Amino acid sequence: MRIIHPPKPGDYPEYAVMYMKLLPTDGLILKYLQNNFYRVKELIYSLPETTLLRRYAPGKWSIKEVLVHIIDDERIFAYRALRFARNEKQNLIGFDQDSYAKYSGGDARDLDNIFEEYEAVRRSTIALFNGLPEEAFDRMGHGTGTANDATVRALAYHIAGHEMHHYNLIRAKYLTM
Template structure:
């Protein structure tokens, strides 16, 4: 659990490093009509963090709470992601992760086994939900790398 909490705490730094030095053109490049730009990925990661921070707290505070998913494509398509301030969203992500740190540092092994229930996905322990948060950032950093590569390839033509 200690390594998981450590990587969770590094999520902001990992994201910041993934986008460091990119121009606005690179940040807004879409590798395909139904693909997200790096800008949109950053906004999505933060929106997801808003929802999941609430879920994590619910699992720790309530007895087997019902957890709700959100439609990420609907959010990306209908909330004007291209108009939102990426730096504000990066700061919000950082603040959300920092707000969880004292809770995680005092987490007991019993708390890590507490359960939340998604109606559409079943039961998950707090530890599983935290693992998903860490993996979510990893997955989107990989996606950012793929978009950066696609941009570079596109520039050679």
């Protein structure tokens, strides 16, 4: 897999620093994405079903809903990366993650089904970034307002950091109850 050097400040929105700081800087982000899929899967399959449906506080998502959220976010940010890589000039609208989680039906889904989708999306994401021309990684795309501008490179790191953010939250908030 190719090396994709980390983004620099200014390549991503300010909020995304919380994801960037969770990642290695060796440029092996695609390998990291591949390995972390298995890391997440191993943790989740070690948990009983009752834990997968647990919410650490009222109004918070269950672990199954978190997994579907990770998939949705990855699919959306990979799509943004594709558009930005192809030099799309139209601004992209955001998405309401809480509404997506509410209507995901995550709690009713079989864990094997969730991970089948998760793996398919992850393979697609890795293939997308692995096949982009080198010059595409520094193309800046625009979301709703300049607070959501990002380079293609930053979106690869966003996807990986977002996953690790939720992995860490699962370990810290759901497994300590």
